[in-house]
Amino acid sequence: MNESPCFCLLCAPTERGGPAWEERDSRVAGNVTEFGWHVMGVAGGDSPGDWGYSIGLWHTLRSPEVSVFGLPSPTAMRVANSAAAAVRDGAPLEPDQRRGDVLNGHDVTVRPVHPSWYLDFFGAGVDFYQAPPLPITQLFWPDRAGRFPWDEGADEYCRTSQPLLWIPKGESTGPWTEV
Secondary structure: OOOOOOOOOOOOOOOOOOHHHHHHHHHHHHHHHHHOOEEEEEOOOOOOOOEEEEEOHHHHHOOOEEEEEOOOHHHHHHHHHHHHHHHHOOOOOOOOOEEEEEEOOEEEEEEEOOHHHHHHHOHHHHHHHOOOOOOEEEEEOOOOOOOOOOOOOOOHHHHHOOOOOOOOHHHOOOHHHHO
8 A cells, every 4th residue: 555645635634715615625525534535527518528536545545546538427427436446445546457347347448647637627636635746547448349549440439538638738639638
């Protein structure tokens, strides 16, 4: 287990915010305390898609947080929750790992998220931890033929609905760079 310090709201409480932050942060902190993590769903709005991500895996298990893009937010939240449960049950997330245990038997690939993307997509997590960078991974799902967004011939939806967040923001192209 990684013994790096945790600067989250539970380990290093601070005074800040206002009613909206207090409500959101107390809900996140309550779930992390009770269940070990919280899963945040984001309806994409003007973005190319929805996403979901965990908050609290680093605090509870010293595991990278997990994110999933391009699926409806309730589905992305279920996948993130399933990945978190697998980590809790002894199956850690490793870079470039293929996993068949978090998306109904379909393989997903794990990639680290570059910190340049954190404020764009993980604001509630950044607020909870107070002192990024914290480790975040992204789970990629394949198209119906089993191809991932970076594979030749991957279908258009698979490619455009999942940002390649391991690439630093300034070096990336595609619809997610303008979110």
